[in-house]
Amino acid sequence: MNTGIPHATFDETTPVLIVGGSLVGLSTALFLRWRGIPSLVVERHPAPARLPRARAINPRTMELFRALDLESTIRAASSPISGNNEILRVESLAGREIERLVEGGADDLKAASPTSWGSIDQDQLEVILLTRLQSMGADIRFNTELLSLEQDEQGVFALIRERASGNTQQVRANYLVGADGNHSTVRDALGFSRLGPGTISHATNIIFEADLGEVLRGRRIMLCYISNPLLPDGQGFLMPIDNKRRWMFSSSLHPERGERREDLTDECCIEQIRIAVGVPDLEIKILPAYPWDTVKVGMWELTALYAEQYQRGRVFLAGDAAHAILPTGALGASTGIQDAFNLAWKMALILKGQAAPSLLASYEEERCPVGKLMVKQTMQRFFYRTGSGSSSLIDDASLIFGYRYQRGAIVAELDSAEAPLAQHPSTLSGEPGTRAPHIVLQRARERLSTIDLFGRNFVLLAGEEGTPWMTAAGTVANRLGIALDVWQIGPEGLCDVEGRWYTTYGVSTTGTTLVRPDGFVAWRSSELREQPEQVLLDVLTRILGK
CATH class of the missing domain: 3.50.50.60 (FAD/NAD(P)-binding domain)
Known part of the structure; x- marks a missing residue:
């Protein structure tokens, strides 16, 4: 432009x-x-x-x-729906359940992060x-x-x-x-x-109020997919908004056929919602989808595309x-x-x-x-x-913790090009390009995570015999004019509560790991190397492009 x-x-x-x-x-x-x-x-x-x-x-x-x-x-x-955990596919909310959907595995993610x-x-x-x-x-x-x-x-x-x-x-x-x-x-x-696949469909956004307590039957629904031939394209979607009376309903709309959201009257919307809920005489009030829009019904695209x-x-x-x-x-x-x-x-x-x-x-x-x-x-x-x-x-x-950067602002190891783009975090061991793993640490009487050390600056983590790396880090940071936080894992620094740091990060007691501000491993050395100051200077200069 x-x-x-x-x-x-x-x-x-x-x-x-x-x-x-x-x-x-x-x-x-x-x-x-x-x-x-x-x-x-x-x-x-x-x-x-x-x-x-x-x-x-x-x-x-x-x-x-x-x-x-x-x-x-x-x-x-x-x-308001934070306690809801059920994803269903049904003929109608009041009718037959086709399937209770469980996707992505049932892993307990607590082992991978201090948060949720x-x-x-x-x-x-x-x-x-x-x-x-x-x-x-x-x-x-x-x-x-x-x-x-x-x-x-x-x-x-x-x-x-x-x-x-x-x-x-x-x-x-x-x-x-x-x-x-x-x-x-x-x-x-x-x-x-x-x-990519492109636009999968156009869908309506219809916000409504109704009492669905009886048809919910105690279910804590997060999402409900409707498979019903009486709906447009035989599909619909219900989602609670306030976990009380406000809901969102979506169904297919085809602009390429001349269908317009402006033409969807309250009566038309109510008819579709009653089919999806499965109550023919349900009392429903249609609400505006967007405060600035003169048309009550919103529209959105289900699109799967990547640049x-x-x-x-x-x-x-x-x-x-x-x-x-x-x-x-x-x-x-x-x-x-x-x-x-x-x-x-x-x-x-x-x-x-x-x-x-x-x-x-x-x-x-x-x-x-x-x-x-x-x-x-x-x-x-x-x-x-x-x-x-x-x-x-x-x-x-x-997908959440196990994707890796195969190239970029990292010093990759020789076998990284053969590694999968995403793998379970329990199988990772601090390789450059992967998210630095969560380890429970203790500082004085305070419990914290390795994750809590990252975010603002580059961070150098050294083993209990990695003092030369720590000394080198101070010198290199001053030379490059950057902030570099330095922590030692061991009795004289941050205590490794569960004794997992060395194996999880793939270094020895003399080794070190350099973590980027975003919490991804930039580089590591499994053990002490000759001229640690020059090694660290070369690594950071390469990453920063200086």
């Missing part, structure tokens, strides 16, 4: 312009601000959404928010992020859209418009992040194509703009938030002059294969839930 914006004239500047102020855009802004980097967020909608959309974030993503001291805030705003699933509705999580950002003085502009952008070697030039007044501004940014969803303006401007490029020059994609993930498995929002964290720590180091711009090439190298994997696995879960095809599922633990 090149409009010839005069580079010498602009109304304002910002280190990072974030297009999209939903969950991923707000997360990107927060992760940057936490690292001391301001940004400008523009969101075309007039206000945050008021539908739950995502209903949970996975434990790996909770680890990231835990680093920002947001875990307790998020748990205090838990979803965050059962919070997306609209509530966005409020938390927005409130925290506003308290930090962030610049977030709703009802504002991107009109055009271009870039050169020095920066990005964007034209934005405030939709209510029509006023436009020219913004210069060092970097631009497109977190503007499935129909990304930024992605279109870059000309990036996408691969093969996440970056061009100084412009990046994150979240649904990069990978449109089906809402089956609570992987979409979490994957997007993890994109944001990966990108933010790298941008912050570069903007502070602590790393070379080449570090950002590792964002696409690392996150693109993960996005593709999540698109494919949520497609498999869709087949399983709807009974519309055969499925091959990777277990939840492997």
